[in-house]
Amino acid sequence: MRSYLAARSTRVVLAVTATAALATGLTACDDDDLAAGGSSTPAASTTGGSGSSGGSGGSSDKGGTDGGSTKEDGVEQSCGTNDLDFTVAKSDVTGYLLVSAKAKSGISCQLAGSAPLVLFSSAEKTTAYPAELMKKPADDFLKLSGSTTAYATLIPNTTRAEGTPEFKQVDITVDAKDSHTAALDLPGSYAVDDAAVTSWYSSAADSTPDAN
Incomplete structure (x- = not known):
């Protein structure tokens, strides 16, 4: 125990x-x-x-x-010649031509309000029409997108000279530094001498200088 x-x-x-x-x-x-x-x-x-x-x-x-x-993707880019579709039509003023520019589908860009460069040939090209002779100053930039259109007036023969070369086609570029051009058919045959073109405007009326 x-x-x-x-x-x-x-x-x-x-x-x-x-x-x-x-x-x-x-x-x-x-x-x-x-x-x-x-x-x-x-x-x-x-x-x-x-x-x-x-x-x-x-x-x-x-x-x-x-x-x-x-954010604002593509909106602030500058318009190049390849970004735009151009047309040329008769202006309301005899002897003048109205150039229109629209952004291509899907493109939104800023077009500088300066005058484009129009080439009739290597020897015949436009100069900028004097801004002081226009009815109103051009905008610094125009935003192109969709159906928005910019207008410039082309004056093929500022001297009204006779016997000058005639052209039915032109090449246009938005800037002399732009290596691209757009080939356009004119609505007829036009005599060319000291040709000039206005700056871009938001309306055709504003882009048309007074006939002189």
Whole structure:
């Protein structure tokens, strides 16, 4: 009997000792976690918060990028000769020609209000009609898109000279620095001498100088 009690007492002591050791280990772990910044539960919450914040930041950044890439895309580009469709028709003033320019489909651009260059041949080209003789000053720029049209008046024979070369076609470019030209048929045959062309205007009437 005494042997049984002694053995039982020994098991109880061992159990108590093990429990105390386990409690001591857990306390040490808790102390380490606190020193590291918190238990496993707060750490999981922080991770979740970081993920949420990260997703929000990514969405905001993407929105800013998309907005910047499409803001006024193509609107501020200058019109080149290749961006435009041209036509030439008789003006209301006899001997004058009305040149029209529109942006090609899908293009939006700014056309400088200066006079275009019209070439009848390598030896015959236009000069800019004097701005001071126009009824109103030309705009610095004209925005062309869709059906919006710019107009300039071409005067093939400013001297009204006779026996001068006649032409049925011309080449036009929006700027002397533009290497591209557009070939246009004239509405008839026109004598050319000291040809001139006005600046671009937003209306045909404004682009027509007074006959002299």
